[in-house]
Amino acid sequence: MKKKKILNPIKITKPTPIEELKNFGRKIKVFLKRDDLNGLLISGNKIRKLEYLIADARNKKCDTIxxxxxxxxxxxxTTIAFCKILGYDCHLFLRTKDKPEYTGNLLLDELLGATIRFITPEEYQNRMEIMADYAKSLKGKKAYIIPEGGSNEIGALGYVDCMREMAGFIKKEKVEAVYCAVGSGGTYSGLLLGKKLLQVPVELNGVIVCDTIEYFTNKILEICTRAIDKFNFKIKVDVPDINLIDGFVGEGYGIPYPEEIETIKMLAKKGILLEPVYTGKAFYGMLKDMEKRRYKKVLFIHTGGIFSIFAYARDLI
Ligand SMILES: Cc1ncc(COP(=O)(O)O)c(C=O)c1O
Incomplete structure (x- = not known):
């Protein structure tokens, strides 16, 4: 069977800058890939995945996400913001135990005009079936279903692009390691595919912010294997290529802890805003991990997510 060519993305963002973290007061140089500044409503990492996923939806003549x-x-x-630009309908299934507060991202979802349905954590286990049934119920619409976090072999292509943007810098500056948060695995998968495709000599360290190393190793392997197969990439990815760091989840997804909050406050004083769900845990995890290594230069991917800080005001002040 003929293999598919790589998808053409709907590019709405520009390459993001790489900056040195100034006044850091440590021997190691830390650079930041400022994906938090990227084009669509300062979205963070999700937009890169959606540039490919929504292109796929458009190719399939879908009008609803x-x-x-x-x-x-x-x-x-980010999905509802992107849909508004293209004039697509957007339906969100949001996981919540209690009645949620309309702040941060949820407030924006509502303002941007998403159709929102709340589901319990138990129902969320069957999210793919729930979304598939719902898609069938939308009469006269052709729906495209995007999995959690936009993390599949198509979404991951967005982070191949990110690695392409960083490859020259990493080689020129001799950056030894790239760190990122791992929340659904797509960002790490794309970076790993990009590292292999472009032969970038750098260690790729993912700090998990939920679930387990075993869960993410399998998920990343699956995303990479599907991408290699679907897009006919001439590379191999195996378990030893996947370098994940545990110990910084705390009590669970979205639950901050004191060392993390201190890290967020420290960075905020340097003009960089992290948030408690992903980048706060990942940056703190990177600082602790670096103590065990001999790196001189590292690069942290600032994957954004700024709006959720408003939902954590009580933890942050
Ligand atoms: C701000 C932010 N950073 C990092 C991540 C983790 O990326 P991924 O889900 O691709 O592992 C996410 C989403 O999960 C996110 O929203």
Whole structure:
């Protein structure tokens, strides 16, 4: 069977800058890939995945997007913002235990005009079936379902692009390691595919912010294997290529802890805003991990997510 060529994305963002973290006061140089500044409503990492996923939806002549996530999902907020630009309908299935507060991303989802359905954590286990049934119920519409976090072999292509943007810098500056948050695995998968495709000599360290190393190793392997197969990439990805760091989840997804909050406050004083769900845990995890390594230069991917800080005001002050 003929393999598919790589998809043409709907590019609405520009390459993001790489900056050195100034006044850091440590021997190691830390650079930031400022994906938090990228074009669409300062979206963060999700837009890169959606540039490919929504291109796929458009190729399939879909006019409606359905996706899911936590009530404060950055991915869901970015999806509705992207849909508004293209004039697509957008339906969100948001996971919540209690009645959620309309703040942060959820407030934006509502303002941007998403159709929102709240589901319990138990129902969320069957999210793909729930979304598929719902898609069938939308008469006269052709729906495209995007999985949690936009993390599949198509969404991951967005982070191949990110690695392409960083490859020259990494080689020139001799950056030894790239760190990122791992929340649904797509960002890490794309970076890993990009590293292999472009032969970038750098270690790729993902700090998990939920679930387990085993869960993410399998998920990343699956996303990479599907991408290699679908797009006929001439590379191999195996378990030893996947370098994940545990120990920074705390009590669970979206639950901050004191060291993380201190890290967020420290960075805020340097003009960089992290948030408690992903980048706060990942940056703190990077600082602790670096103590065990001999790196001189590292690069942290700032994957954005700024709006969720408003939902954590009580933890942050
Ligand atoms: C701000 C932010 N950073 C990092 C991540 C993690 O990326 P991924 O889901 O691709 O692992 C996410 C989403 O999960 C996010 O919203």
């Amino acid at each position: 359905i996706t899911c996530g936590a009530a404060q999902s950055n991915h869901c907020r």
